[in-house]
Amino acid sequence: MGLENKGPDRADRVTPGGIAFPGTSLENRTGSWRLMRPLFETAPSPCHAVCPAQENIPDYLSLMARDEPRRAWEVLVSDNPMPAVTGRVCPHPCETDCHRGRFDAPVSIHSVERFLGDAALREGWPYPAIPPLGEDKVAVVGAGPAGLSCAYHLRRQGIRVSLFDQFPEAGGTCRIIPDYRLPSLVLSGEAERILGLGITFYPGKKLGRDVSLEELEADYAAVFLSPGRQRSRAFSVAHSVPANLHHGIDLLWTWKNVGALPRWDRVVIVGGGNTAIDLARTLLRTGTGEVHVVTDEEIPVDRESQKGWPMPAIAREVGLAIGEGVRIHAGRSIGRLLLREDRVVGVELVHALKELEAKSPVHRAFPGTETVLEADQVIPAVGQDLDSEGLERLLKSRDHLAVSNDGRVEGNERIFAGGDAVPGGGLVSAAIGSGHRIALKIGALLRGEGPSAVPALVPLPYSGLNLHYFDHGSSYEPMERAPGARNGFDEIETTGSSDLIRAEADRCLSCGHCLECDNCWVLCPDGAVLKTAGFGNLPVPYLFDYEYCKGCGLCARECPSGHIRMVPEE
Amino acid sequence: MRDILEGSEAIARAVALCRPQVVAAYPITPQTHIVEGLARLIADGLLDAELVSVESEFSAASVVLGAASAGSRSYTASASQGILLMGEVLYNISGMRVPVVLTCANRAVSAPVSIWNDHQDSMAVRDSGWIQLYCADNQEAVDTTIQAFRISERVELPVMVCVDGFTLTHTLEPIDLPDQAQVDRFLPPFRFTRKLSSEHPFSAGTLVSPDFFTEMRYLQHAAFEQAAREILSADRDWSGIAGRSCGGLIAVEGDREAPTGILVMGSVFGTLLDAHRSGDLGRPVRLIRLRSFRPFPTEALRKATEGLAALVVLDRSLSPGSGGIVSHEVRSALYGLPSAPRILSVAGGLGGRDLRAESFRTMLEGLDHAGEWDLRFADLDPDRLPKADSAPESLADAAPKSTNPFPEKE
Amino acid sequence: MASASDPGPVDLAELRAAQPRFSGLESGHGACQGCGQALAARLVLEAAGPDVIVANATGCLEIFTTPWPLSAWNVAWIHSLFENVAAVASGIEAALKIQGRNTKVLAFAGDGGTFDIGFQALSGMLERNHDVLFVCFDNEAYMNTGIQRSGSTPLGAWTTTSPAGKTRQGKRHLKKDLLTIIAAHGIPYAATASVAYPSDLRSKVRRALSTEGPSFLLLHSPCPLGWGHDSSLTIAVDRLAVESGLFPLLELARGQVIGRMAIRTVRPVREYAELQSRFGHLLADSPEAHEGLEHLQAIADANIERYGLLASGPEPRDSEGADTVRRGGTRWA
Known part of the structure; x- marks a missing residue:
């Protein structure tokens, strides 16, 4: 009897001793x-679900954790072509929602993102999956993050893109972000890499001045409008306007374009956004003696316990600004400008509260709480509006572009809009996300495909994880320059080493993945x-x-x- | 080589000549001398084997089951309670068709406790699927032991070599021990077809459903038909080498044509033969010795009893409430033959009671008056039984009058 | 919800044959859903490898793997009886030794075949120093015959022969401290393990097999049917057995404790009991139930104290990170 042979009859005929053969249980x-x-x-991870740029974060963290940075970057740029930028400037809501935060500390996702972005710029990695150019042509107006993202994602579908911008360089409003936060070379590096994909860039071409909407409609199969918000809002207090008024955003442009700013003794900046904080820190770095920021909002820390509206500036940057010496008067508004002739000598501050009521914030000031702050300059940084030039036909009587859910400007089949020009913008990552989404819509339109519903991502709940399998461990803390050493425009946060970043990526719980x-x-x-x-x-x-x-x-x-x-x- | 040897020592040397690789045993009287003998041979380097001194007979049987399954020739020995403790494993060894040789130094089974010889132990496991060969003397014990390994390994059934405790195991006799070359010529190395091996794994000891259980049991039973042929051929081949036969399945001596016969198993045959030769039996008697109780040689028995008008079957064991076990089987084997002899069943030699020439003469006399299904107890002394009307009402009434539990015979 | 990418048609039989692990126990066995013993047996053999002969005592594992003519075993395997597995393994080992074969011998038994009916043969095997790894798959009752109490059944547990009723709170006797008894044999290696900690389990198997002489592994293996928990909870329940202190994970050499899996966060016995209907009566609102549960808790506390199981400081979850996953599965290497 050959034991090695299972024999054809074994299920029908008994064997001496009743032996059975291996693995026959199959x-x-x-x-x-x-x-x-x-x-x-x-299942979608919470970081993915909340990411304004829709980055598939667990996928690239996983590749980074396996020490495959290039493949990680390729996954990352399939959603966001500018990770070196967003890794620096995005307030990373992904980390706020990271389930690991409930376990020990959130994964420092932005550190991985910027590491990968920097590595790609340094190594000159080309974008993957770029098809040959086809016949369709699309015009994109505005070369900020939304426009660049849209151009990139159109190009990834083989669509020819003409990109128009009123400024001589691409980058949009990101260009005024100070270098200590976003070095110009990083922005231009990523912008140029996008333009290098065969996108026709028309710098210095302003809509309404150099090119009309009608021309674009005639020459292109579709138009994407992402002009941003370039016009500073008018500023006055009780109908008085100082003579030598500078708008905050203009000063930031001046610093970037000219490289010099006036040196004041004592400045009051009005506003609670990123422009206010960026300017405050820039002024301190360029020789202004004292910088005060006045906002009726609250400092965005420990938001749970606060009743007021938080400053829209990135919380972390507000904290750094305070550390650097910026004095923030939160919960205050300016009751009166103290003028000598038409020059400012001080401001009267009054206790104020910006509360959320019925979906929109309500401003309240409380008379009898006034104090005076001497200053030789008041700088408004209270936001910008859309420049309506060339858009009159679309705007009608409104001050913003009304778009439908799919990004079309209402009443226009082939005109889309995104970025800061439409309501709900504000973050670089959101602009990139909107450019991405609309590029896909335009692609589908050009290919004659019907509308495809993109379901909302419902993230895996924390209870969906089995945390028994994870060890608590220390998380990566990005290296920062000490406040005392932050007098120049060198970047405050540095990019982590490969080993540290890989270890940090490995902390990802891989929710749903x-x-x-x-x-x-x-x-x-x-x-x-x-x-x-x-x-x-x-x-x-x-x-x-x-x-x-x-x-x-x-x-x-x-x-x-x-x-x-x-x-x-x- | 002829030598004066104690039976156990002779058996141990015979086992050693068979080159077993694993010996496992647990001590029990009267088996101990056999295993001690093997232990000495191993200690002296005369036998290269693993001696596994287990913690029970249950484990002794289990160890040889495992060892033989792993491809090693394996041997064990036991007696009495030990055989019964092995019982579950004995069934298992046979059902798994694992070749193993066991010497049963036959002894009575408790209670009452007796360390002396009868066949109750091996009879108790007669249905366990083991070949059972009964030895008439120590020379046969030696020769049967050697034959047992060949039989066992050829038919893949275990063999129990039954040797009367004390009567044989502790008796010095002149023995012809074969030399190693003779045994090697007779007994090839053990090659188990179902040897456990990680190279060709299989599963042994599986759960068999009612759909196949009958066929499995049939196979086991059918193997005993082959075993009968192997017992005969082993005896024949061995006699060709050693010049001695052990009697095959059944042996006939005495007055071969006499109409009266006596059938026995084991060493009592020697007593019977002596009585016959010295004329103490008082009449011509055909002497029949059943060597193979399993397989039970029905055809050979019918031939051996041909022409008999009456037959005494001596049982050295008892199935209480039924009678002699061997005699039942003999009756059954002869049932329906037109000239079947009348059979007297005698239970005798129980718990070491000597059987003498007079015992057999009494049996033969009883045969003249016996009914078809009579059962007699050899040498039963009615005076040693409690009086019929004196059942004790309490333990105090039953207390012995004498302090000596072994009163001298008159 | 995006479904995982469709791999297209795959020859699963080929894929099965190409698995990068040794599968000593094949699929298609008839164990209940979520059977801890089936998992444990496969893990033991994965660590032991193919060059083994397994002797298996009567019990669930034997029954559900070998309904002739089928067998789920990919290793050489023999079943004899309930109480003799240690002796059968002794015999195999003796044979291999005299034949000069290096194949490892394993004995598999349940708690009945180890704590109770097979105990004598086990003790003998250990005393005689056979080079055998004896693995007791401890599911704390006679499951194969329908959940009867054994010497391993814990205090207070319901079984069909230790039912809970008006005058009884489940089993009235303590779980036999088998490990101490085994340790008293002075064997070179003995350990406890749990299916909830597979890497720990497998490294203990490897350690046992690399130790010359007898070794013993008490392997806690939940029985969803007998313990009364959902089939998906096998690991979760056994993790709680360890984390509560009721089933300490230990290693002993020559009777001395040389390794212990520390517990970082001790879980109350109640959590363990709550997952299993066999302890359901101890959760009732009565003084007797309360006492029964507190008694179990006291036993767990005593184990923690006796073996020094409390972890301190921000250490890994356990002594060897044995329950921590690694991306890419390296923890199983």
Whole structure:
């Protein structure tokens, strides 16, 4: 009797001693027992769901964690072509929502993002997956982050793009972000890399002045408008306007374009946004003696316990500004300008509160609480409006472009708008996200595809994780210059080392995404999870063998990252 | 080489000549000398084997089951309570068709406690699926032991070599021990077809459903038909080498044509033969010795009893409430034959009670008056039984009058 | 919800054959859903590798793997009886030794075959110093026969022969302290392990097999049916057994504790009990139930104290990071 041969008759004829042969149990298809079926299912991570640029964060963190930075960057730029910029300037709501924050500390996602962006600029990595140019042409107005993003994502669909901007360089409002926060070379590096994809860039061409909307409509299959907000809002207090008034945004442009600013003794900046904070810190760096910021909003820390509206400036930057000596008068508004002749000598501050009521903030000031602050300059940084030149036909009587849900300017089939020019903008990452979304809509339009609904991402809840499988550990703290050493425009935060960033990326809990940890493979009592590594380059790391899976649900229960879902068998 | 040896020592040397690789045993009287003998041979480097001194007979049987399954020729020995403690494993060894040789130094089974010889132990496991061969003397014990390994390994059934405790195991006799070359010529190295091996793994000892259980049992039973042939061929081949036969399945001596016969198993045959030769039996008697109780040689028995008008079957064991076990089987084997002899069943030699020439003469006399299904107890002394009307009402009434539990015989 | 990318048609049989691990226990066995023992057995063999012979005592593991003519075993495997597995393994080991074969011998038994009916043979095997790894798959009752109490059943647990009723709160006797008894044999290596900690389990198997002489592994393996928990909770329940202190994970050499899996966050026994219907009666609002649960808690506390299981400081979750996943599965390497 040859034991090595299983023999054809063995199921029909008894064997002396009743022996059975190895692995013959495979004939017993225990999958027929199953009432519930496990599925590998990628659920959106909270970081992905909240990211204004829709970055698929767990995917690139995972690649970075495996020390594959280039592939990580390629995943990253499939959504956001400017990670070196957003890694620096985005307030990273991804980290606020990061489930790891409830476990120990959130993953420093922005540190990974900027590391990858910097690595790509340094190494000259080209964008992946750029197809040849086709016939369709689209005009994009405004080369800020929204316009650049839209141009890039159109180009990724093989669409020819003409990009118009009133300024001589691409970058839009990002160009006035001070270098200690965003070095000009980083911005221009990423902008030029986009333009280098074969996008026709028309600098110094302003809509309404150099080119008309009608011309664009005639020459291009579609138009994307992302002109930003370039016009400073009028500023006055009780109908008085100082003679030597400078708007905050203009001063930031002056600094970038000229490289010099007046030196005042004592300045009061009005406003709570990024322009106010950027300017305050720039002035301190360029020789102004004292910088005060007055805002009726509150300092954006510990927001839970506050009743007032927070300053819209990035919280972290507000904190750094305070550390550098900027004096912030929060919860105050200016009751009166103290003028000698038409020159400012001081301001009268009054306690104020900006509260959210019925969906919009309400401003309240409380007489009897006035104090005086001497100053030789008052600088408004209270926001900008859309420059209506060339857009009159679209604006009608409004001060903003009204767009429908799909990004079309209302009443126009082939004109789209995004970025700061439409309500809800403000963040660089949101602008990039809007450019991306609309590029896809335009692509679909040009290809004659119907509207495709993009469902809202419902993130995996914290309870969907199995945290038993994670160790608490220290998180990456970005290196920062000490306040005393921040007198120049060198960047405050530095890019982390490869080792530290890889370790930080590895802290990602991979919410809703496969960690490839082997847990399901190891723990299945029925050997019904098969690992695909090294087997014909399958696109998934594991497969269920439903011939044998009994549906016990153990894999789903023990999946650390919530990547397995049990569904009833039909 | 002829030598004066104690039976146990002779058996130990015979086992050693068979080159077992694993010996496992637990001490029990009267088996101990056999295992001690093997232990000495191993200690002296005369036998290269693993001696596994287990913590029970249950484990002794289990160890040889494991060792033989892993491909090593394996041997164990036991007796009495030890055989019964092994019982579950004995069934298992046979059902798994694992070749193993066991020497049963036959002894009575408690209670009452007796360390002396009868066949109750091996009879208790007669249905366990083991080949059972009963030895008439120590020379046969040696020769049967050697034959047992070949039989066992050829038919893949375990063999129990039954040797009367004390009567044989502790008796010095002149023994012809074969030399190693003779045994090697007779017994090839053990090659188990179902040897456990990580190179060709399989699963042994599986759960068999009612759909196949009958076929499994049939296979086991059918193997005993082959075993009968192997017992005969082993005896024949061995006699060709050693010049001695052990009697095959069943042996007939005495007055071969006599109409009266006596059938026995084991060493009592020597007593019977002596009585016959010295004329103490008082009449011509055909002497029949059943060597193979399993397989039970029905055809050979019918031949051996041909022409008999009456037959005494001596049982050295008892199935209480039923009678002699061997005699039942003999009756069953002869049932329906037109000239089947009348059979007297005698239970005798229990718990070491000597059987003498007079005992057999009494049996033969009883045969003249016996009914078809009579059961007699050899040498039963009615005076040693409680009086019929004196059942004690309390333990105090039953207390012995004498302090000596072993009163001298008159 | 995006579903995972469709791999297209894949020959699963080929993929199964190409798995980068040794699968000693094949799929298609008839264990219940979520069976801890089936998982444990596969993990033990994964660590042991193919060059083994397994002797298996009677019990669930034997029954659900070998309904002739099928077998789920990919290793050489033999089942004899309930109480003799240690002796059968002894015999195999003796044979391999005299034949000069280096194949490792493993004995598998449940708690009945170890704590109770097979205990004598086990003790003998240890005393005789056979080079065998004895693995007890401890599911704390006779599950194969329908959940009867064994010497391993914990105090207070319901079984069909230790039912909870008006006058009884489940089992009236303590779980036999088998590890101490095994330790008293002075064998070179003994350990406890849990299916909730597979890497720990497997490294203990490797350590045991690399130790010459007898070794013993008490492997806690939940039985969803017998313990009364959902089949998906097998690991979660066993994790709580360890984290509560009821089932300490230990390593012993020559009877001395040389390794312990520290518990960073001790979980109350109540959490463990709440997941299992066998302890359901102890959660009732009665003085007897309360006492029963407190007694179990006291046993867990005593274990923690006796073996010094409390972790201190910001250490890893356990002594060896054994329950921490690594991206890409490296923890299983």
